[in-house]
Amino acid sequence: MKRIKTLNSATLKESACKGGECQTK
Amino acid sequence: MVHTFKMFDKHIALDVNSGCVHVMDELCYEIINYLNVVGLSRPVNETRFKLIGELKHDYSREDIEEAFEDILDLYHNGMLWADDDFKTVSALKKDAPVKAMCLHVSHDCNLRCKYCFADEGKYHTERRELMSAKTGKLAMDYLVKHSGSRRNLEVDFFGGEPLMNFDVVKEVVDYARELEKKHDKVFRFTITTNGILLDDEKLDYINKNMSNVVLSIDGRPEVNDRMRVRADGSGSYSRIVPIFQKTAESRNQDNYYVRGTFTRYNLDFSKDVIHLADLGFKQISIEPVVCDTETDYSLREEDLPQIFEEYEKLAQEYVERRKSGRGFNFFHFMVDLEGGPCIIKRLSGCGCGCEYVAVAPNGDIYPCHQFVGAEQYKMGSLYSGELNSELREKFESCNVFTKEKCDGCFAKFFCSGGCIANACLINGDMNSPHSLSCEMMKKRVECSLYAKAALAE
Structure with a gap:
């Protein structure tokens, strides 16, 4: 059994929107 | 920074700066906790040797070495103990144009909710007041004028109860649609309502014009009707549930939220979320009350253990229902690990x-x-045209790195430093987050990551 499973396929820097047009209750 | 926690049968590590979430066996969990204390600055062989000495009574040497190598591999790939190099980014937001506006079309309300931060709609002023169409249109002009190159603009109709001034809502929407063509903008409208005045005609209009609608209800009948009462003291539950159910169905169970508040009177709030799910609602949000600490229903530090337990119960039920095809969305458990907002x-x-x-x-x-009515935070007026640029700059410069308390917090990239209004209005300082809210936020992040892990099986 694999000891560690990583839930993301990429890090924050790689995967987050590279983007103010997103939405701002 | 690596944050580790156990929830039910899951051992989880969140690498704060890379955003990576790792689910692991107990041995890896122990090794990461060990390395969190001793660090990784020593030579690898020395660390490995000490680690084996530390854990050899519970695990075989081979297992320890294998697990240690897996962890080192993640470390070298920037997925554990990653560097924080976001500070330079925080200075990039300068002179950002206005892109979103909350339009208080009504400072009047047909309910007298006891916890209302809007002071039953009056916002701490002496009188009830409705916005004129002239002011509403002027607000749209202001938004377009100050939106710079931003194309997508948002307007949220809020109150008080916005349905008490619905003709003005419609006039403002029509006017904004004209501005769209003139200025190449796209308006996205949303509205919040307590449902008392919601009927088929208004619902039809909302479904055609509002991208999202928030429906206020607290959960179980006795919970809702204790706090959300009419002027004569009677409850609102029996009036609003049927029309809210109709609203949810008419929007195909999407682009709406039933949104409630929990207080010290219902610390067992997971039952309220489940009640709303059992009523057929698929988009649910129940939030902790933030109010004067002198009230009987305000949340206190001593309530946190029970609140945490409730969030865990809710996470378990959330996972269970999703696995059995009866899932619902809970606002705070909707973490996006594959994308998410920009830095x-x-x-x-x-x-x-x-x-x-x-x-x-x-x-x-x-x-x-939340600042409306607090005179010291008034920034200007549509009619005088002035804007307090000093106050604006203060708000613009406020971020995770200006808040000392956020520095060592694992949740900082999920909560973005917390609610500035709570910090200002409770602690008198925008850089001093409301600690009770912080603790609940951290618990919700843990629960949402647990749910992700459980649903990834």
Whole structure:
């Protein structure tokens, strides 16, 4: 059994929107 | 920084700066906790040797070495103990244009909810007031004028109860649609309602014109009717549930939220979320009350253990129902690990006081809806045209890195430094987050990551 499973396929820097047009209750 | 926690049968590590979430066996969990204490600055062989000495009574040497190598591999790939190099990004948000507005079309309400931060709609002023169509249109002009190159603009109709001034809502929407063509903008409208005046005709209009609608209800009948009462003291549950169910169905169970508040009177709030799910609602949000600490129903530090337990119960039920095809969305468990907001947004949050403003019925401008009526935070007026640029700059410069308390917090890129209004109005300092809210936020992040892990099986 694999000891560690990583839930993301990429890090924050790689995967987050590279983007103010997103939405701002 | 690596945050580790156990929830039910899961051992989880969140690498704060890379955003990576790792689910692991107990041995890896122990090794990461060990390395969190001793660090990784020593030579690898020395660390490995000490680690084996530390854990050899519980695990075989081979297992320890294998697990250690897996962890080192993640470390070298920037997925554990990653560097924080976001600070330089935090300075990038300068002179951001306005892109979102909360329009207080009504400072009047047909309910007398006991916990209302809007003071039953009056916002701490002496009288009830409705916004005129003239002021509403002026607000749209202001938004377009100050939106710079931003194309997508948001307007949220808020109150009080906005349905008490629905003709003005419609006039403002029509006017904004004209501005769209003239200025190449796209308006996205949303509305919040307590449901008392919601009927088929208004619902039809809302479904055609509002991208999202928030329906206020607290959960179980006795919970809702204790706090959300009419002027004569009678409850609102039996009136609003049927029309809310109809609203949810008419929007195909999407682009709406039933949104409630929990207080000290219902610390067993997971039952309220489940009650709403059992009523057929698929988009649910129940939030902790933030109010004067002198009230009987305000949340206290001593309530946190029970609140944490409730969030865990809710996470378990949330997972269970999703696995059995009866799932619902709970606002705070919807973490996106594959994308998510850009770094600037993660650092600065809602943009209140610069990208986002609220307009009172008389045209006064405030940093956000929670500040309305607090004179020291008034930023200007649509009618005088002035804007307090010093106050605006203060809000714009506020981010995760200006808040000392956020420095060592694992949740900082999920909560973006917390609610600035709570910090200002409770602690008197926008850089001093409300600690009770912080603790609940951290628990919700853990629960949402647990749910992700459990659903990834």
